[in-house]
Amino acid sequence: DGGITQSPKYLFRKEGQNVTLSCEQNLNHDAMYWYRQDPGQGLRLIYYSHIVNDFQKGDIAEGYSVSREKKESFPLTVTSAQKNPTAFYLCASSTYVADTQYFGPGTRLTVL
Amino acid sequence: KQEVTQIPAALSVPEGENLVLNCSFTDSAIYNLQWFRQDPGKGLTSLLLIQSSQREQTSGRLNASLDKSSGRSTLYIAASQPGDSATYLCAVSSGNTPLVFGKGTRLSVIA
Numbered sequence: 001d002g003g004i005t006q007s008p009k010y011l012f013r014k015e016g017q018n019v020t021l022s023c024e025q026n027l028n029h030d031a032m033y034w035y036r037q038d039p040g041q042g043l044r045l046i047y048y049s050h051i052v053n054d055f056q057k058g059d060i061a062e063g064y065s066v067s068r069e070k071k072e073s074f075p076l077t078v079t080s081a082q083k084n085p086t087a088f089y090l091c092a093s094s095t096y097v098a099d100t101q102y103f104g105p106g107t108r109l110t111v112l
Numbered sequence: 113k114q115e116v117t118q119i120p121a122a123l124s125v126p127e128g129e130n131l132v133l134n135c136s137f138t139d140s141a142i143y144n145l146q147w148f149r150q151d152p153g154k155g156l157t158s159l160l161l162i163q164s165s166q167r168e169q170t171s172g173r174l175n176a177s178l179d180k181s182s183g184r185s186t187l188y189i190a191a192s193q194p195g196d197s198a199t200y201l202c203a204v205s206s207g208n209t210p211l212v213f214g215k216g217t218r219l220s221v222i223a
Contacts, residue, residue, distance in 0.1 A: 006155075033210060042201070042215035043156075058210070090155055098143045098205040103155035 003027070006091050006104035013078070013085065013111050021076045021107045023091035031097050032074035036060060037088045037106075046089075049074055050097060078109065086111045114139045118202055118214035125192055126222050133187040133217045135202030143207035145185050147176050150199045150216070159200075160187070192221045 004025040013019045025032065034046040045058030049068040063082025068074055074093075078085045088108050092101040115138045125131050135145070144163050148156040160169045160176040162185070168177040175188040189196060199218045203211040 040215065043213040045210055048210050088153075092156075097210055098207050100146065100158045100161050101156075101211060102158065103148075105155045106153070108153075 004091060004093055004102055004104040006089075006107050008107060009105065011107055011109045013109060015111060016080045018077055018079050019109070021078070021089055021091075021109070023074045023076065023104060024072055025074075025093045025102075025104075026072060027093055027102060028071070029093035029095050029102070030071070031094045031099075032068065033092045033094075033101065034058075034064075034066065034074070034076045035090045035092065037090060043090065046076065048097070084111075085109055114142075114204060114206060114212045116202055116204055116212050116214035118200075118217050120217060121215065122218040122220075124220040124222060127192060127194060129192050129221075130188070130190050131192055131219070133189070133200050133202075133219070135185040135187070135214055137183045137185075137204045137212075139206070140180050140183050141206060142180060143205045145176075145178055146203045146205070146211065147174075147185075147187050148201045148203065150201060152198075156201065189219075192219075194221050194223045197221050 007022045033048040035043040044060050047066040049055040065077045090106045091104040094101045117136045146161045147159045150156045162169045162178045173190040178185045199216040201216040203213045
Protein backbone atom coordinates (compact mmCIF):
# COMPACT_ATOMS: atom_id res chain seq x y z
CA ASP A 1 0.00 0.00 0.00
CA GLY A 2 1.64 3.23 -1.15
CA GLY A 3 1.34 6.32 0.96
CA ILE A 4 2.74 8.73 3.48
CA THR A 5 2.57 8.12 7.22
CA GLN A 6 3.10 10.34 10.23
CA SER A 7 3.57 9.35 13.84
CA PRO A 8 2.48 9.84 16.47
CA LYS A 9 -1.03 11.12 15.84
CA TYR A 10 -1.04 13.04 19.12
CA LEU A 11 2.03 14.30 20.99
CA PHE A 12 2.33 16.12 24.28
CA ARG A 13 5.46 18.04 25.20
CA LYS A 14 6.56 19.76 28.36
CA GLU A 15 8.07 23.19 28.02
CA GLY A 16 11.82 23.01 27.41
CA GLN A 17 11.73 19.60 25.75
CA ASN A 18 12.70 18.75 22.20
CA VAL A 19 10.38 16.37 20.34
CA THR A 20 10.70 14.64 16.97
CA LEU A 21 7.81 14.04 14.57
CA SER A 22 8.16 11.17 12.14
CA CYS A 23 7.27 11.25 8.43
CA GLU A 24 7.77 8.27 6.10
CA GLN A 25 6.75 7.76 2.47
CA ASN A 26 6.94 4.77 0.15
CA LEU A 27 5.90 6.66 -2.98
CA ASN A 28 9.50 7.00 -4.23
CA HIS A 29 9.11 10.79 -4.14
CA ASP A 30 12.17 13.01 -4.20
CA ALA A 31 10.57 16.07 -2.55
CA MET A 32 9.22 16.23 0.99
CA TYR A 33 7.73 19.05 3.07
CA TRP A 34 6.71 20.02 6.58
CA TYR A 35 3.84 22.43 7.22
CA ARG A 36 2.33 23.90 10.34
CA GLN A 37 -1.41 24.62 10.48
CA ASP A 38 -3.01 26.89 13.06
CA PRO A 39 -6.71 27.79 13.19
CA GLY A 40 -7.47 30.53 10.68
CA GLN A 41 -3.88 30.68 9.41
CA GLY A 42 -3.80 28.15 6.61
CA LEU A 43 -0.67 26.08 5.94
CA ARG A 44 2.73 27.60 6.60
CA LEU A 45 5.88 25.97 5.25
CA ILE A 46 8.53 25.03 7.83
CA TYR A 47 11.15 23.13 5.79
CA TYR A 48 11.31 21.30 2.49
CA SER A 49 13.71 18.96 0.76
CA HIS A 50 14.22 18.58 -2.99
CA ILE A 51 16.34 15.47 -2.65
CA VAL A 52 18.21 13.32 -0.16
CA ASN A 53 20.84 15.13 1.95
CA ASP A 54 19.51 18.55 0.98
CA PHE A 55 16.84 20.75 2.56
CA GLN A 56 15.82 24.42 2.65
CA LYS A 57 14.13 26.65 5.19
CA GLY A 58 10.55 27.66 4.60
CA ASP A 59 8.71 30.68 5.95
CA ILE A 60 8.75 29.73 9.64
CA ALA A 61 11.88 27.58 10.20
CA GLU A 62 12.99 29.20 13.48
CA GLY A 63 12.86 26.71 16.36
CA TYR A 64 12.65 23.68 14.07
CA SER A 65 15.23 21.33 12.53
CA VAL A 66 15.08 18.53 9.96
CA SER A 67 17.24 15.86 8.37
CA ARG A 68 16.97 13.95 5.08
CA GLU A 69 19.35 11.02 5.32
CA LYS A 70 17.04 8.64 3.46
CA LYS A 71 14.69 9.24 0.55
CA GLU A 72 11.76 7.76 2.47
CA SER A 73 12.15 9.71 5.71
CA PHE A 74 12.00 13.40 6.68
CA PRO A 75 11.78 13.78 10.49
CA LEU A 76 11.02 17.15 12.06
CA THR A 77 12.40 18.15 15.46
CA VAL A 78 10.58 20.84 17.40
CA THR A 79 13.18 22.37 19.69
CA SER A 80 12.75 24.26 22.95
CA ALA A 81 13.55 27.43 20.99
CA GLN A 82 10.13 27.25 19.33
CA LYS A 83 8.08 29.48 21.62
CA ASN A 84 4.60 28.48 20.54
CA PRO A 85 4.75 24.93 19.17
CA THR A 86 1.15 23.87 19.85
CA ALA A 87 -0.26 23.22 16.37
CA PHE A 88 -1.22 20.61 13.79
CA TYR A 89 1.80 19.46 11.76
CA LEU A 90 1.45 18.06 8.26
CA CYS A 91 4.05 16.26 6.17
CA ALA A 92 3.76 15.94 2.39
CA SER A 93 5.71 14.54 -0.55
CA SER A 94 5.78 14.92 -4.32
CA THR A 95 7.82 13.62 -7.26
CA TYR A 96 9.31 17.08 -7.70
CA VAL A 97 8.70 20.46 -6.07
CA ALA A 98 5.90 21.71 -8.37
CA ASP A 99 4.03 18.41 -8.72
CA THR A 100 0.93 17.21 -6.88
CA GLN A 101 1.57 16.89 -3.17
CA TYR A 102 0.41 13.90 -1.14
CA PHE A 103 -0.21 14.55 2.53
CA GLY A 104 0.08 12.44 5.64
CA PRO A 105 -2.67 12.34 8.30
CA GLY A 106 -0.93 14.88 10.55
CA THR A 107 0.42 15.08 14.10
CA ARG A 108 -1.25 17.27 16.70
CA LEU A 109 1.35 18.63 19.13
CA THR A 110 0.31 20.13 22.43
CA VAL A 111 2.65 21.82 24.89
CA LEU A 112 1.65 21.27 28.52
CA LYS B 113 6.09 37.40 -2.92
CA GLN B 114 3.16 35.28 -4.07
CA GLU B 115 -0.02 35.65 -2.03
CA VAL B 116 -3.12 33.48 -2.40
CA THR B 117 -6.54 34.62 -1.22
CA GLN B 118 -9.72 32.57 -0.98
CA ILE B 119 -13.14 34.12 -0.70
CA PRO B 120 -15.45 33.45 1.05
CA ALA B 121 -13.81 32.07 4.20
CA ALA B 122 -16.94 30.04 4.93
CA LEU B 123 -20.00 29.04 2.93
CA SER B 124 -23.19 27.20 3.81
CA VAL B 125 -25.53 25.88 1.09
CA PRO B 126 -28.50 23.52 0.89
CA GLU B 127 -27.97 20.07 -0.59
CA GLY B 128 -28.29 19.93 -4.38
CA GLU B 129 -27.09 23.47 -5.02
CA ASN B 130 -24.32 24.22 -7.50
CA LEU B 131 -21.60 26.39 -5.99
CA VAL B 132 -18.39 28.23 -6.83
CA LEU B 133 -15.33 28.72 -4.66
CA ASN B 134 -12.92 31.50 -5.56
CA CYS B 135 -9.14 31.74 -5.43
CA SER B 136 -6.96 34.69 -6.44
CA PHE B 137 -3.17 35.04 -6.60
CA THR B 138 -0.96 38.10 -6.92
CA ASP B 139 1.81 36.88 -9.25
CA SER B 140 0.54 35.52 -12.57
CA ALA B 141 3.89 33.79 -13.34
CA ILE B 142 2.71 30.42 -12.05
CA TYR B 143 3.64 26.88 -13.09
CA ASN B 144 0.40 25.27 -11.92
CA LEU B 145 -2.52 25.71 -9.55
CA GLN B 146 -3.84 22.97 -7.30
CA TRP B 147 -7.07 22.47 -5.35
CA PHE B 148 -7.16 20.35 -2.19
CA ARG B 149 -9.82 19.15 0.23
CA GLN B 150 -9.28 18.87 3.99
CA ASP B 151 -11.66 17.14 6.39
CA PRO B 152 -11.52 18.21 10.06
CA GLY B 153 -8.41 16.90 11.83
CA LYS B 154 -7.12 15.19 8.69
CA GLY B 155 -4.46 15.73 6.04
CA LEU B 156 -5.11 17.28 2.64
CA THR B 157 -6.34 15.34 -0.38
CA SER B 158 -5.48 16.54 -3.89
CA LEU B 159 -8.55 17.24 -6.05
CA LEU B 160 -7.34 18.88 -9.24
CA LEU B 161 -4.12 20.25 -10.74
CA ILE B 162 -4.26 22.79 -13.59
CA GLN B 163 -1.08 23.50 -15.53
CA SER B 164 -0.44 27.14 -16.42
CA SER B 165 -1.14 26.36 -20.10
CA GLN B 166 -4.58 24.89 -19.34
CA ARG B 167 -7.89 26.69 -18.83
CA GLU B 168 -9.74 24.03 -16.85
CA GLN B 169 -9.74 20.53 -15.39
CA THR B 170 -12.67 18.30 -14.49
CA SER B 171 -13.07 15.39 -12.11
CA GLY B 172 -16.57 14.04 -11.59
CA ARG B 173 -18.75 16.83 -10.17
CA LEU B 174 -15.75 19.14 -9.78
CA ASN B 175 -14.56 21.60 -12.38
CA ALA B 176 -11.65 23.97 -11.82
CA SER B 177 -10.89 26.89 -14.13
CA LEU B 178 -7.80 29.05 -14.40
CA ASP B 179 -7.42 32.60 -15.73
CA LYS B 180 -3.73 33.19 -15.29
CA SER B 181 -3.69 36.72 -16.67
CA SER B 182 -6.23 37.94 -14.12
CA GLY B 183 -4.79 35.82 -11.30
CA ARG B 184 -7.99 33.88 -10.63
CA SER B 185 -9.22 30.32 -10.33
CA THR B 186 -12.64 28.94 -9.49
CA LEU B 187 -13.71 25.53 -8.23
CA TYR B 188 -17.22 24.62 -9.33
CA ILE B 189 -19.04 21.89 -7.44
CA ALA B 190 -22.18 20.57 -9.11
CA ALA B 191 -25.15 19.15 -7.23
CA SER B 192 -23.56 19.51 -3.80
CA GLN B 193 -23.96 16.75 -1.21
CA PRO B 194 -23.48 16.67 2.58
CA GLY B 195 -20.34 14.58 1.96
CA ASP B 196 -18.80 17.57 0.19
CA SER B 197 -18.64 19.42 3.52
CA ALA B 198 -14.95 20.16 4.15
CA THR B 199 -12.39 22.92 3.80
CA TYR B 200 -11.18 23.53 0.25
CA LEU B 201 -7.70 24.97 -0.25
CA CYS B 202 -6.14 26.50 -3.32
CA ALA B 203 -2.36 26.53 -3.86
CA VAL B 204 -0.07 27.84 -6.58
CA SER B 205 3.40 26.78 -7.67
CA SER B 206 5.99 28.94 -9.41
CA GLY B 207 7.90 25.90 -10.65
CA ASN B 208 11.04 25.59 -8.55
CA THR B 209 9.55 26.69 -5.24
CA PRO B 210 7.03 24.94 -2.99
CA LEU B 211 3.31 25.57 -3.13
CA VAL B 212 1.85 28.73 -1.63
CA PHE B 213 -1.50 28.01 0.00
CA GLY B 214 -4.58 30.11 0.59
CA LYS B 215 -6.34 29.91 3.95
CA GLY B 216 -9.20 27.88 2.52
CA THR B 217 -12.99 28.05 2.26
CA ARG B 218 -14.94 26.06 4.82
CA LEU B 219 -17.98 24.55 3.07
CA SER B 220 -21.04 23.19 4.81
CA VAL B 221 -23.71 21.42 2.73
CA ILE B 222 -26.95 21.14 4.66
CA ALA B 223 -29.22 18.13 4.05
